[in-house]
Amino acid sequence: MGTNNCRLMVAVRSGDGFRVVDSFNRTVRLGEGLQSAGVLSDDAMARTMSALHVCAARLRQWPVRAICCVATEACRRAANGRAFLQRVRAETGLDIAIISPREEAELAMDSCGALLHANNHRRERGILFDIGGGSTEIAWLRLDRARRAQTLTGTTSIPWGVITMAERFAAPAADASDEEHAAYYEAMVRHVMTELDGFEAVHHIRREIGRSNVGMLGTSGTVTTLAGIALNLPRYNRHAIDGIVLTDAAALGAIDTLRAFRADGLATHPCVGSERNHYVLPGCAIFEAIHRLWPVEAVTVADRGLRDGLLFRMAREMETIGHVRSPSNVARRTPPSSKHGVYGANSAIWGA
Incomplete structure (x- = not known):
């Protein structure tokens, strides 16, 4: 349950990995208005509660052995x-835990690490970023090429995601001048760069970039949207995007394409849509700030994140302890047939 989306994934063990058999994703904008009010609004909680009731109903259709909700x-x-989460538990039976920014970064690392190794054979360090609705997480990694493993050596979280940026920086009117639109965008980029300067001062990432090391x-709706624009897809296609490598020229070119649209145009774009049109440019500004501060020549795009990392973690725990006690709030039923993706514990790549 994020600041912008509520997501569910159900999987079964398959070989040394797992197979996804059901998934759900709904834009709920839980964090709408939080920047100014400091509390979750009634409307935002109602939207989110409605989505969580759907999640609970979907889970009752499966013989679930373990549930992890964050x-x-x-x-x-x-x-x-926390009061809202207590209400969620009372109404839906879902026991949702709040995780720390560092754990968010660790889960993203678990789900996306294999892609870093696949596309960066000669490099010993990695940056992983996740642009969320209410925050952006940055992970600085040490890559072990021999073991195809990674170690988290530093992480930071800034309280700026697509929703908080959209609420902090008012977008110009549709009929505003090009100069006004450019100033609005540049203000967002510089704001995020300032927020990240301290992390750079500690870890000297630019020095390592200068060594091509x-x-x-990137894992988020922002980077997957940029990939869809760069590929000129008629509609979003996860299988065409997950794992793709975008050059910096292609990524920045996609941003230029999106910036040329006004809000109405973004709402009708097949890779954006009316639920995300107000948040696309704030997300692009966060991406561009990261790129300006750390100008790596290409970025690997991952359409995977917290849910996938949680499933990898649960699969490892089940392998270690042999079984997991079933939660009492899930009904026992035979699962319906479904065909989704397959994750391998080693490759972490989707297959049809």
Whole structure:
């Protein structure tokens, strides 16, 4: 349960990995208005509760052995975040835990690490970033090429995601001048760069980039949208995007394409849509700030994130302890047939 989206993934063990058999994703904008009010609004909680009732109903259709539910920045920051989660548990049976920014980074690393190794054979360091609704997480990694493993050596979280940026910086009117639109965008980029300067001062990432020793990976709706624009896809296609490598020229060119649209044009774009049109440019500004500060020549795009990292973690735990006690709030039923993707514990690549 993020600041912008509520997501569910159900999987079964398959060989040394797992197979996804059901998934759900709904834009709920839980963090809408949080930047100014400091609390979750009634409308935002109602939208989110509706989505969570759907999740609970979907889970009752499966013979679930274990459930892990997490919440991120909106519930971390909101004064009524924990009270809302207590209400969620009472109404839906879902016991949702608030995770720390560092754990968010670790879960993203678990789900996306294999892609870093696949596309950065000669590099020993990596940057992983996740642009969320209420925050952006940055992970600085040490890559072990021989073992195809990675170690988290530093992480930071800034309280700026696509929703908080959109609320902090008012977009110009549709009929505003090009100069006004350019100033609005540049103000967002510089704001995020300032927020990240301290992390650079500690870890000297630019120095490693100068040695061509750093790979970069992004996981979020922003980077997958940029990939869809760069590929000129008629509609979003996860299988065409997950794992693709975008050059910096292609990524920045996609941003230029999106910036040429006004809000109405973005709402009708097949890779954006009306639910995300107000958040696309704030996300692009965060991406560009990261790129300006750390100008890596290409970025690997991952359409995977917290859910996938949680499933990898649960699969490892089940392998270690042999079994997991079933939660009492899930009904036992035979699962319907479904065909989704397959994750391998080693490759972490989707297959049809």
